[in-house]
Amino acid sequence: MEIKPLDNDTIFAEVCCIGGNRNLDMKSELTEQERTALRSVQIKLEWLKKMIPKGLSAKIAYEGEEAVGFIEYMPIEHSNFHKGKDLYIINCMIAPHTPPWEEPQEQRIPGCGSALVQAMIENVKDKCKGIVTPFGFAYTEDMKDFFNKFGFEEFENEGLKMLIKRFEPVEIPSPIRYEQKYQFRQVPGKVVIDIFWSSKCPADPYTLLNLRDVCKEFGEGVVINGFCVDDRETLVKYGIESGTYVNGKFPWSTYGPLEKKEIREVLTNTLKANNSK
Ligand SMILES: CC(C)(COP(=O)(O)OP(=O)(O)OC[C@H]1O[C@@H](n2cnc3c(N)ncnc32)[C@H](O)[C@@H]1OP(=O)(O)O)[C@@H](O)C(=O)NCCC(=O)NCCS
Numbered sequence: 473m474e475i476k477p478l479d480n481d482t483i484f485a486e487v488c489c490i491g492g493n494r495n496l497d498m499k500s501e502l503t504e505q506e507r508t509a510l511r512s513v514q515i516k517l518e519w520l521k522k523m524i525p526k527g528l529s530a531k532i533a534y535e536g537e538e539a540v541g542f543i544e545y546m547p548i549e550h551s552n553f554h555k556g557k558d559l560y561i562i563n564c565m566i567a568p569h570t571p572p573w574e575e576p577q578e579q580r581i582p583g584c585g586s587a588l589v590q591a592m593i594e595n596v597k598d599k600c601k602g603i604v605t606p607f608g609f610a611y612t613e614d615m616k617d618f619f620n621k622f623g624f625e626e627f628e629n630e631g632l633k634m635l636i637k638r639f640e641p642v643e644i645p646s647p648i649r650y651e652q653k654y655q656f657r658q659v660p661g662k663v664v665i666d667i668f669w670s671s672k673c674p675a676d677p678y679t680l681l682n683l684r685d686v687c688k689e690f691g692e693g694v695v696i697n698g699f700c701v702d703d704r705e706t707l708v709k710y711g712i713e714s715g716t717y718v719n720g721k722f723p724w725s726t727y728g729p730l731e732k733k734e735i736r737e738v739l740t741n742t743l744k745a746n747n748s749k
Pocket residue numbers: 490564565566567568569580581582583584585586587609610611612614615616617618621
């Protein structure tokens with residue numbers, strides 16, 4: 473296994489490197505889902521390119537030619553959700569494990585996660601006073617014991633619970649909270665979808681693209697409003713971090729990426745309910 477820096481040769485692998493999307497760019501034939509995933513990683517790619525000059529970086533793990541994991545981090549000053557300085561924050565990380573959707577089950581590469589964290593520490597230790605991270609990410613929500621092995625400790629500040637690894641004394645960050653101001657605006661005779669999405673993880677654009685495609689199938693009966701929350705102004709205006717609302721309600725059983733099938737089901741039922749009023 474080799475850990476490579478984020479550069480022109482590895483950037484595409486970084487954005488593709490989640491679960492089922494892994495190494496999409498290397499596949500010769502793509503399924504419909506993979507084509508949508510590829511469109512969504514392009515959106516993340518654009519965001520990443522904007523963030524790199526601001527200090528965002530990453531390390532990518534390779535097994536031979538194949539990218540198998542990554543860790544992405546940036547100066548906390550660019551986080552929309554934390555007040556802090558002289559710290560880096562881990563945006564996301566992944567090493568081979570078994571996410572729920574993957575068939576056949578993926579083989580762990582013992583030591584991969586550790587190698588990524590150590591490479592990140594080496595990269596930032598002279599650029600900041602410490603690193604903070606959430607307790608875990610999407611499918612491994614509790615990574616506290618994993619991060620403890622590298623000297624990360626738990627802290628709580630104004631309700632913000634995270635882990636910190638200090639290189640020198642540093643003020644712990646506090647949360648930025650947004651007041652929820654979003655109000656559903658009805659359009660008579662139509663189903664209205666409001667999606668709040670960010671480019672930070674390809675999962676959100678994946679839902680956005682699926683929603684747009686399915687809305688086209690439904691024609692004029694459905695209206696879609698997309699709100700990109702990459703910048704703070706939109707967060708301040710609406711106070712919603714992410715989520716897809718249908719007629720002002722959250723009808724999904726998951727906060728994860730939405731597939732076309734479940735979108736069609738919800739829209740069909742909502743249109744039926746609208747028509748029977
Ligand atoms: C957590 C994760 C990074 C661990 O990767 P890994 O390659 O298995 O890590 P390592 O092999 O380097 O593990 C180092 C040690 O931590 C332990 N460890 C691994 N995952 C752990 C966890 N979740 N909690 C506690 N300990 C853990 C290992 O057993 C190992 O212990 P040892 O030193 O006693 O042998 C990996 O499981 C992962 O990426 N999970 C998914 C994260 C995710 O959902 N990301 C977002 C996707 S969108």
